[in-house]
Amino acid sequence: MAFCSNCGASVPDGAGFCVECGAPMARDAVPSSARQVSHHAPSTGYTPPAQEAYHSEAPRDVLGVGAYVGFFLLMMVPLVGLIFAIVWACGARNPNLKNLSRAYLILTLISIVLSICLFVALSALFSQLTSVSGLSVLSCLMQP
Numbered sequence: 001m002a003f004c005s006n007c008g009a010s011v012p013d014g015a016g017f018c019v020e021c022g023a024p025m026a027r028d029a030v031p032s033s034a035r036q037v038s039h040h041a042p043s044t045g046y047t048p049p050a051q052e053a054y055h056s057e058a059p060r061d062v063l064g065v066g067a068y069v070g071f072f073l074l075m076m077v078p079l080v081g082l083i084f085a086i087v088w089a090c091g092a093r094n095p096n097l098k099n100l101s102r103a104y105l106i107l108t109l110i111s112i113v114l115s116i117c118l119f120v121a122l123s124a125l126f127s128q129l130t131s132v133s134g135l136s137v138l139s140c141l142m143q144p
């Protein structure tokens with residue numbers, strides 16, 4: 001059992017970061033109070049809170065590979081996936097999940113707009129082709 005040089009909490013051996021404050025742990029951390037004091041003394045007044053917050057927040061917010069796979073599998077379900085994406089985009093606690101859902105919704109919107117454009121273009125082309133072929137059929141019938 002090692003002790004954090006920043007806050008003094010007990011940390012499991014081999015842990016890279018303190019479980020209490022998120023401060024990086026020395027590889028050869030030993031539970032010696034002298035070492036703790038010598039580490040603490042020079043850093044008084046210089047404890048970057050932003051870095052500590054980053055270290056303690058980051059591991060909980062990261063989505064694993066399984067979460068991404070599960071998300072995209074869920075999005076394959078036609079209506080349920082869309083509902084989940086909207087719900088998560090509005091109020092997911094995990095910022096990564098929120099951003100992922102928003103990105104998915106934007107992509108879905110783009111693909112819907114593109115498919116509508118494609119449909120309009122194809123139907124216009126199709127009607128043009130049928131009118132041309134109809135004319136050619138009519139001209140063939142007119143000629144004896």
Ligand SMILES: [Zn+2]
Pocket residue numbers: 004005006007008009018019020021022023
């Ligand atoms: Zn600590």
